Amino acid sequence: MNGMSDEGFYDLAPLAALGCLNETDQEALADYATTDADFAQELAALQEVVNALPYTLPQIAPPSGLRERLQARIAQEMTVVRxxxxxxxxxxxxxxxxxxxxxxxxxxxxxxxxxxxxxxxxxxxxxxxxxxxxxxxxxxxxxxxxxxxxxxxxxxxxxxxxxxxxxxxxxxxxxxxxxxxxxxxxxxxxxxxx
Known part of the structure; x- marks a missing residue:
């Protein structure tokens, strides 16, 4: 990422917000954000959008009886009979x-x-x-x-x-x-x- 143009950092910002960059590239973008306030603001806005994505999905009800089966399984993980x-x-x-x-x-x-x-x-x-x-x-x-x-x-x-x-x-x-x-x-x- 050394020598990357400002435009290159902006192009990678959506991938950074999604967590798709490797650790080295993610750190390079974070470092760049400390030197460019507009980029930092853009990165923060993209991160907010990514964080909101799960809330846009329709709610799906869990299968009937799932909670009861899970609780029963947890309760039965170990039994000791003295x-x-x-x-x-x-x-x-x-x-x-x-x-x-x-x-x-x-x-x-x-x-x-x-x-x-x-x-x-x-x-x-x-x-x-x-x-x-x-x-x-x-x-x-x-x-x-x-x-x-x-x-x-x-x-x-x-x-x-x-x-x-x-x-x-x-x-x-x-x-x-x-x-x-x-x-x-x-x-x-x-x-x-x-």
Whole structure:
């Protein structure tokens, strides 16, 4: 920009007001504005026009429910369930089995919970609506032809069918669909209470 004519600075003023110049050129125009009061006034007037441009656009209403969805998402960014806050509930189908719900996602129909099975518990055969993931914390769990123990991880794909059982009892963390279906027609699909 060295050696630029006065006219050249005036030609670049609209680009400067829009913020389209690189930092060096923007500084050169700012320096020139300190030496030419008319140019400084022109640059300020252009900047006012640029600042007013957003106010000339038509107002667009945000989508219905956006505020509520945003607030719900912010509120759910992190949830901590303390051990003393866990409520162990009896399973509605399997006698003796208890569940402590950690998280329910109604929109995606997923649940995370701790499940405690007493010795000699058999869970009814069921089809997974979505995936199921189990992490064994205590005891053993028979999953198909595999005996799984502490630290073992089990993943069952959606559509798969199994009927896990335990001889010695167990405690596990499960992440699964709320809409799994029991194969025995007499049993109601299990959807945890909210």
């Amino acid at each position: 051990a003393e806050q866990m409520i162990w509930e009896p399973h509605p189908v399997v006698a003796g089995l208890t569940i402590a719900y950690l998280h329910r996602d109604e929109q995606r129909r997923l649940v995370s919970a701790l499940v405690r099975c007493p010795p000699h518990t058999a869970y009814p055969s069921h089809r997974h609506r979505g995936f199921e993931q189990i992490y064994i914390l205590e005891g053993t769990l028979q999953a198909g032809d595999r005996l799984c123990g502490v630290g073992d991880f089990i993943h069952a794909n959606g559509g798969s069918i199994h009927a896990p059982s335990t001889i010695e009892g167990c405690l596990f963390l499960v992440h699964t669909s709320m809409d799994d279906e029991y194969i025995d027609g007499d049993l109601e699909p299990f959807a945890p209470a909210v």
